[in-house]
Amino acid sequence: MKVFQKLDDFLDFAWGQISRGKADKKSPARHPTFVTSSADGFPNARTLVMRRSDRKNNQIEFHTDTASSKMLVLEENPRAGIHIWLPKVQLQIQIEVVVEVNVGDIIIPNWKNVPTSSRTAYGTIPSPGTVIGSSHAYDYAPDHKRFAVLVCHIQSIQLLLLGAKHTRAYYKNTTNWQGEWLSP
Numbered sequence: 001m002k003v004f005q006k007l008d009d010f011l012d013f014a015w016g017q018i019s020r021g022k023a024d025k026k027s028p029a030r031h032p033t034f035v036t037s038s039a040d041g042f043p044n045a046r047t048l049v050m051r052r053s054d055r056k057n058n059q060i061e062f063h064t065d066t067a068s069s070k071m072l073v074l075e076e077n078p079r080a081g082i083h084i085w086l087p088k089v090q091l092q093i094q095i096e097v098v099v100e101v102n103v104g105d106i107i108i109p110n111w112k113n114v115p116t117s118s119r120t121a122y123g124t125i126p127s128p129g130t131v132i133g134s135s136h137a138y139d140y141a142p143d144h145k146r147f148a149v150l151v152c153h154i155q156s157i158q159l160l161l162l163g164a165k166h167t168r169a170y171y172k173n174t175t176n177w178q179g180e181w182l183s184p
């Protein structure tokens, strides 16, 4: 069981786990929960695949369909949450982000890297979330115009490590990630 005495070591450990989201298909960090706030006040949480993480630039990246409802919500409010639970190491990671939505020509290089078999996720007809007459009454029409890259700019990271004595800490960009311990 890990014990951390130094805030920096704890954050390094968490970033090691976040990085595995891209590198290791079996890591639970591969499938974070991405949470937005809707206009009616209900939070919306859904699973997304982590496409990239970048500690140096404080970024996590996701891909989505421009016609999905999260896009409308992000236009109104680009603040979002990312949640990851790593059972093997007993670590919860909560991240606050501001989301930059990239569409159009700028994302063509990203689109070229999406395997053909995965492109079906971007362009279903009718749009995701539309009511349909039967379970498979939709078509796949992959279209780069329906592909969005969500670059999430990390504002804060909160960690909770379960153990004989739990360990909790909060780090934010505005204090250069120096962090502070929190009572769990």
Ligand SMILES: Cc1cc2nc3c(=O)[nH]c(=O)nc-3n(C[C@H](O)[C@H](O)[C@H](O)COP(=O)(O)O)c2cc1C
Binding pocket: 031, 044, 046, 047, 048, 049, 050, 062, 063, 064, 065, 068, 069, 070, 071, 128, 129
């Ligand atoms: C394991 C898993 C991975 C998923 N990955 C993505 C993804 O990378 N991008 C995406 O837009 N939706 C992904 N989804 C679907 C979303 O969870 C969600 O249903 C969809 O994006 C529509 O969300 P919205 O209507 O809230 O915008 C995934 C779902 C699962 C179960």
